[in-house]
Amino acid sequence: MNRRSCTEEEACAAALAWLGTSPARLRRLLAGSSACRAWEALMAGDHPEDPDRRALARAGPGLPEELARRCEVAGISVRVLGSADYPSSLAADGEAPAVIFLAGNPQALEAEPRVAAVGTRSATGGGRLVARAIGRALGERSVTVVSGLAEGVDSAALAGALDAGAGAVAVLGAAHDAATTRAQRRLCRSIAEGGVVLSELPPGAVSARWRFAVRNRIMATLARVVVVVECHATGGALHTVDAARRRAVPVAAVPGSLNSPASDGTNALLVSGARCVRHGADVIELLARLTGWKPAPPSIVAAPVDSPAAGFDPLAAAVLGALEHDPVGLEALVLRTGASLATVALALEQLVASGLVVGEAGFWSRAGPSSRAR
Numbered sequence: 001m002n003r004r005s006c007t008e009e010e011a012c013a014a015a016l017a018w019l020g021t022s023p024a025r026l027r028r029l030l031a032g033s034s035a036c037r038a039w040e041a042l043m044a045g046d047h048p049e050d051p052d053r054r055a056l057a058r059a060g061p062g063l064p065e066e067l068a069r070r071c072e073v074a075g076i077s078v079r080v081l082g083s084a085d086y087p088s089s090l091a092a093d094g095e096a097p098a099v100i101f102l103a104g105n106p107q108a109l110e111a112e113p114r115v116a117a118v119g120t121r122s123a124t125g126g127g128r129l130v131a132r133a134i135g136r137a138l139g140e141r142s143v144t145v146v147s148g149l150a151e152g153v154d155s156a157a158l159a160g161a162l163d164a165g166a167g168a169v170a171v172l173g174a175a176h177d178a179a180t181t182r183a184q185r186r187l188c189r190s191i192a193e194g195g196v197v198l199s200e201l202p203p204g205a206v207s208a209r210w211r212f213a214v215r216n217r218i219m220a221t222l223a224r225v226v227v228v229v230e231c232h233a234t235g236g237a238l239h240t241v242d243a244a245r246r247r248a249v250p251v252a253a254v255p256g257s258l259n260s261p262a263s264d265g266t267n268a269l270l271v272s273g274a275r276c277v278r279h280g281a282d283v284i285e286l287l288a289r290l291t292g293w294k295p296a297p298p299s300i301v302a303a304p305v306d307s308p309a310a311g312f313d314p315l316a317a318a319v320l321g322a323l324e325h326d327p328v329g330l331e332a333l334v335l336r337t338g339a340s341l342a343t344v345a346l347a348l349e350q351l352v353a354s355g356l357v358v359g360e361a362g363f364w365s366r367a368g369p370s371s372r373a374r
Contacts, residue, residue, distance in 0.1 A: 006071055010078035011064035012039040014202045017099040018067060019055045023200060023214060027081070027098045029055075035080060035099075039064065070203040075192075076176055077102045078202075089114075093221045093247070101199045103176055104192030108144060108167045109222065113293050115283060116146040116223035116244075118216075118237040119153025119230045124262050126326075127230035128156040130254055130279065134227065135160020135168075136321055137280020137336060141295045143287065144169060144195070146222050148215075149184055153229045153237075158191060163321070167195035171219050173212030175201040216240040220249055225287050227277060228253045231265030238265060241274075250290055252277045279328075281335045297338040315339055316347040320356060320366070327363035 006014065013035035017026060029049045030038050041047040045056055071078060079086045081098045087109040090096045102109075115138055117131060131153045135145045139161035146169040148154040161168040170191050172178075176199050179185045188197050200215065201207060213236060220226060220243035228251070231237040244251050252275035256263025270276055277283050284295055315337070322336035333344050348364055351357035358367045 006068035006078055008064070009035050009083075010080060011068040012036045013080045013099045014067040014071065014078050014101070015039055015059065015064040016042070017101075017200065018063060018202050018205045019058050020206060020208070021055065023095065023097055025049065027096075030081070030098050067202045067204075071101065074176060074203050075103055076203065077106065079106070089222055090218065093217075095217050096221070097200045097218065099200065101176060101202055102196050103188070104196035105167070105194065106196055108169055108194070108196040109198070111144045111167060113224045113287055113291060114144040114146050114169070114222050115287060116219045116226045116240065117153070117157035117229060118147055118219065118226065118240050119157075119228055120232055120235050120237065120262055120265075121150045121152040121154075122232075122262065123152035123156070123230050124260060127153060127254075127256070127262055131156035131229040132160035132163070133322070134229065134254075134280045134283055136163045138283060139164030139166030139168070140318075141284055142166060143284070143295075146171065146219050148173065148212075148219070149179065149187065149197075151181070151183070155183070155187055157229070158187060161195075162187075162190050165194075169195055169222060170197045171215055171222075172197065172199040172201075173215045174207035175199055175203055175205045177203045178207060212236065213239040217243040220244040220247055223249055224291050224293075225249065225283070226251045227283055228266050228269060228274070230254070230256060230260075230262040231269070232261055233264040233268065235265045241269065250275060250286070252283065252286060254278060279332075279336070280322075281332060315343055316350050319344055319347040320351055323357060323364060323366050327360070327365040329363055333364070 016029055042050055042056055042059060045053055050056055079100045081096055089109050117134055135157035138145050144167055145157055145161035147157045149170045149172055158168045158170055168191050179188055191197055216239040219240050226240055226244040226249055228237050241251050253266040253269040254277055255270055256266055275286055277286060287293060288295055318337050322333055334341050352359055356367055357364055
């Protein structure tokens with residue numbers, strides 16, 4: 001965990017961010033001045049961006065030092081727009097955050113390529129499976145997955161990247177210490193081990209509902225492609241889509257059932273011209289075609305000890321990881337795993353014999369609980 005102490009400039013920038021102003025106003029507070037001078041002007045009551053002294057009313061003389069201490073204890077580093085160590089992947093954007101707070105490895109923000117996988121909090125079981133499979137497939141090709149930390153599609157996509165042993169980027173709409181569930185806190189810690197967790201707010205700062213929509217511009221800025229797995233007709237993931245389109249970032253969507261409200265938004269995106277992707281292999285092919293990136297063969301990652309694939313050889317575990325509950329053909333599995341047709345076929349025989357996979361008419365899928373019980 002990063003324990004670098006904040007500089008005085010970073011501490012003052014953190015204090016300005018703690019005031020809860022909009023990202024645009026925070027950029028104006030810091031425009032044409034160092035963070036220290038901006039803080040001094042604010043405390044003196046003569047900053048031109050605080051004529052009514054509302055921001056001053058929330059400030060306190062010891063706030064920069066207190067926030068520097070909190071960041072150091074939590075292992076959070078501070079980056080200020082315009083500084084040499086501010087991520088280049090964000091710096092050129094017209095709405096770049098003036099101040100960001102990072103837990104983990106900041107270099108994960110520079111890793112190429114990056115794909116944002118987003119969607120609804122109230123995802124269906126199938127939607128979560130698809131999101132996790134896409135995250136894993138991207139991670140196995142060393143693609144950095146970018147998403148939020150909400151339950152549902154976002155967390156599933158990030159967990160998939162971690163399944164593959166890959167780095168990931170989580171973009172928060174609240175402060176680092178505002179994670180409300182044990183699962184979110186555990187996921188944050190896991191991401192920070194090899195990737196990075198980013199927020200526009202310092203520890204202890206109070207968020208607001210509007211910040212979750214505004215932070216989506218950061219995910220769009222980081223991404224080479226935005227993939228929407230499941231989304232309601234007016235879902236929050238559409239804010240990421242709008243931000244991506246303003247930045248000419250391609251948008252893709254996973255088609256879903258016409259009878260599922262969780263797919264109303266994604267199906268509408270497809271009608272309006274979004275690219276259609278069904279699984280990780282489609283996303284990888286689209287990313288390669290749009291950017292010229294050449295994917296390396298997938299890495300084979302050992303299954304977790306509590307995974308159904310534990311105890312199998314690495315290839316069988318990889319084939320199981322590439323399978324979903326909807327049937328897929330042998331050629332698709334070859335593409336997803338990067339293995340030969342013959343070795344994938346042998347792995348399928350092993351998995352079918354174990355009861356974890358069912359095959360019919362040349363198509364295979366994961367076995368449901370009732371199938372394994374027979």
